[in-house]
Amino acid sequence: MAKSPAPYNIHDYDVPLTTVDSVLFTVHDEKLKVLLVQRGNVPFAGKWGLPGGFIEQGADADLEMCAIRKLKEKTGIAPPYIEQLLSQGGANRDPRGWSVTIVFYALVAHVNCEPHIDSVTDVQWREVSSLSAKELAFDHGQIIQLAHERLQQKALYSIVPAYALPNEFTFTELQALHEVIIGTTLEKKSFRRRIEKAKLLIDTGKSTVARGRPAKLYKVKPEGRAYRFVRNLES
Amino acid sequence: MAKSPAPYNIHDYDVPLTTVDSVLFTVHDEKLKVLLVQRGNVPFAGKWGLPGGFIEQGADADLEMCAIRKLKEKTGIAPPYIEQLLSQGGANRDPRGWSVTIVFYALVAHVNCEPHIDSVTDVQWREVSSLSAKELAFDHGQIIQLAHERLQQKALYSIVPAYALPNEFTFTELQALHEVIIGTTLEKKSFRRRIEKAKLLIDTGKSTVARGRPAKLYKVKPEGRAYRFVRNLES
DNA sequence: AGAATAGTGTCTCTTAGACAGTATGAG
DNA sequence: CTCATACTGTCTAAGAGACACTATTCT
Structure with a gap:
């Protein structure tokens, strides 16, 4: 814990690894789809997971800005709707140690990001109903399900x-x-x-x-x- | 901290300061009240704020467990209802730098924690309607308002x-x-x-x-x- | 004309709002 | 008994479900 007058140094603390991830939904061919990105780095290198990553303290004013920046990188556009879903954190969700992810969910029109996504190979739209939790990195399968449930509620009252x-x-x-x-x-x-x-x-x-x-x-x-x-x- | 091919060191990253805070509500004398704790350390030493603090990687299995542990320390009991509210993060909400707080809101019967709270001086119930955002540490005033709005919605449909x-x-x-x-x-x-x-x-x-x-x-x-x-x- | 898709008329059923009425205790 | 508080009966209104109907375009 912080000693008062002494200068504060974050590296004195046992801080968790903190990232921001997003569940970006769209609809195409009468199917609900979610954006997945193929991971280049460990852990789970080669596996597909949610778009996201570390906060860049210089570039991101807040959590939502961070999420939007990551989505822009992957789709070419900022989503017209984004909202915080929840944060997941625990000792066992990342092999590197105690980690936290702040998760947003967002919506976008398929036509608006089709060209950008078609031009790369490490980003794809995947039908939500075809996903099994096991094929995704971290707890991203479970997170997608929670995001879908929240979106279902939204569809019922908004x-x-x-x-x-x-x-x-x-x-x-x-x-x-x-x-x-x-x-x-x-x-x-x-x-x-x-x-x-x-x-x-x-x-x-x-x-x-x-x-x-x-x-x-x-x-x-x-x-x-x-x-x-x-x-x-x-x- | 399992190192895979390249050893991973969290201190190589520009990680934000991550804490967990809770908005604990109760009702007493026909008034909605929220639990506040007087801060002992900088920043905002002496000011009142939400109960919370750093994750203890050894003690806390996940975020909710962390929030419950902090609430137990302050009230003597685990709240019968707790749910995640949202996370706030940004470059300017903590003078020490980029910080994130994962916020829970919880409910408890006033009578069940009265004895413990009466026995200490740095914890108090404060009427929500009497709070001004400026008198609280960090953005805790705004967070309490968001928690109250969420609780109002819950009261309308649950x-x-x-x-x-x-x-x-x-x-x-x-x-x-x-x-x-x-x-x-x-x-x-x-x-x-x-x-x-x-x-x-x-x-x-x-x-x-x-x-x-x-x-x-x-x-x-x-x-x-x-x-x-x-x-x-x-x- | 006929097919296809967009949009409406209208009946029923459920349930919240309103509020007057009844029930059951203490003193 | 009276008073206070708990609980019920019942009418009305709003809006969702159901589904048959009409409207407007294309080939």
């Missing part, structure tokens, strides 16, 4: 999942996205009704062109980020 | 606040507790109805004795800890 879509999207796309996240179908009418009543979307005036009736294109209002419905959708 | 009551309690006590946490009055009938329907309480068969009709005493079922109502109470 429109946060919209940030995994392009800037402009249709009601049907948003509903399909929620359905993929929570793993069930939803009633079209209930879904539209609650979002319309809460006035969370802006009608862009534009429409899609495709087979069938054109669909109106919407954007999320800024307040959609924090809005919470009083009643959950039933899962 | 019966987690019950863990701030003694083991056996009445419906009226539970409702009064929820009202103190969210800062409004609630409808008696609605409150009882939803809890009864969800079957979250065990009737102990006992009753209170006091002026007026005796009230039945209940305990929380284990599943009450994780239960989430589909619909929030209106705040």
